[in-house]
Amino acid sequence: MQLHSFFNSSTSYRVRIALALKGLDYDYRAVNIRAGDHHATRYVEQVNPSAAVPALQDGDFTLGQSLAIIDYLDARYPEPRLIPAEPALRARVLELSSLIACDMHPLNNLRVLGYLQTVLMVSPEQKGAWYMHWVHEGMKGVERILERHGSGAWCFGDAPTLADCCLIPQMANAQRMGCDLAGYPRSVAVYEHALTHPAFEAAKPQKQPDFVAA
Structure with missing residues (x-):
């Protein structure tokens, strides 16, 4: 198994967490999106037609998009399960994950920030x-969902789910960019708890072979 990843990509970070939680070994293939490596013809034609990271190669199967990758990993390697089977909990996990992955992240990723500036x-x-x-607009929604429906040390219950795989990279990026997160105590508690878990520690940007200090 190979993961095409960039150390500071929050979408790659999500998948690294999922792989670590499942205990799956993989070859790390660095794709420097700051240098535009994701637009290289070979990468687009042979790995990820979306010209983005992450991309997972599992044998002859190649897949992009972090949520699709984690869903595939859950189906192919079901323990521990990250997208619950029980309908109501599954829907709640997907609700929070979608808020982060679809509402928050697209407005603040590298290509959007680059377009704004250049x-x-x-x-x-x-x-x-x-x-x-946009971080604060999104985090207000995240915090309300966790206050109303969250429980346990993680977003929903006593084990990490896809929601935690999405929340922790978003929180890490927000901290790195100087956002004040004090107004989101439930989210901060989940974040701080996650950082004590070996899988989340292993998935950190600083632990990746292509890490470069900013």
Whole structure:
């Protein structure tokens, strides 16, 4: 199994967490998205037609998009299960995961921030304000869901799920970008608990072979 990943990509981070939770070994294939390696013809044609990370290769099967990859891993390697089978809990996990992956992340990923700065010519201060605005808009929703429906040390219960795989990278990126997360105590508690787990520790950006200090 091979994972095409970039150390600071939160989508790659999600999949690294899932692989670590399942105890699956893989070859790490670094794709430097800052240098544009994800747009290389060979990568797009042979690995990921979306020209993005992550991409998982499992034998002859290749798949992009982090949520699809984690769903595949759950079906192919079901223990521990990250997307619950019970309908109501499954829906709740997917609700929170989708809020992060579909509402928050797309507004603040590297290509959007790059477009704001290089094409629309916004200032670094304006780019930072954009980032923080959308983080706080999304985190307010995350916090409300966890307050109403969360339980246990993790987002939903006593074991990590897809929701935790999505939340922890989002929180790490928000911290790195200087966002004040004090207003989201339930989310912070889950984040701090996750960082004590070996799988989440192993998946950190700083632990990856292509890590470069900013």
